[in-house]
Amino acid sequence: MADQFYTCLMFEGDAEDALEFYLSVFEDSSVITSQRFRQTEPMAGALKLAQLRLGEHRIILTNTPNEHDFTFTPSASIFVSCRSGRELNAYAEKLAKGGRYIMPAATYAFSRRYAWVEDRFGVSWQLNLP
Template identity: 40%
Template sequence: MAAAVPQKITTFLMFEGDAEEAITYYTSLFDDAEVNDITRYGPNQPGNEGTVQRATFSIAGQRFMCIDSNMEHNFGFTPAISLYVRCQDEAEIDRLFAALSGRGTVLMPLGAYGFSTRFGWVEDRFGVSWQLDLPA
């Protein structure tokens, strides 16, 4: 009997043609980030040639998967699910907030809230939501 593979849960992001741009952007924002692999659609495949069929990247040891959807759909990302980042210092939270909110939407401005002394929530230009927290 073959050994069972342990279950692994990975965040999966579905884009509509800008997955590679998002991957490049996200991995540029964090020191401990890298693109692990990218497979692109080729000629005569169901997706647009050159777009991301499947890719993985990691940020601070957390692995993400993503694709460029080749199907039309009437939904996108929602703030009900977000990426939560515990920042190391004030400079980092300020930098990430400015970068991720650029061309995006501020859902909660950087500030002190009852649950955090410095917190901000943004939806980036790709529609992905990020909660940024600086522990006391």
């Protein structure tokens, strides 16, 4: 039986930029492991794979030298339960920079404060104040 579950995000060359960005947005975050492409591989020296901790959630970021006909979609998102409206607003503002708001930070019938943001890498984040 599986005992660990991760979100896996595949990037086409900008996984290291995404990793640094997420570390800057979320204070309670760290790199658990990372691996770089060998000098004999495509993308030599670039980040190949990293395991990132955001709070208690683990995310794997991978880089691929291959171009794909697909990318991220808002139908799959990372859901963040925030401790305060101020925290939610700060995350939303940072994540939306260079990206976009799908739903702006506001009060909705289902939440006292909520925002849905797509970051500059195309990753979708749902931020909620329970």
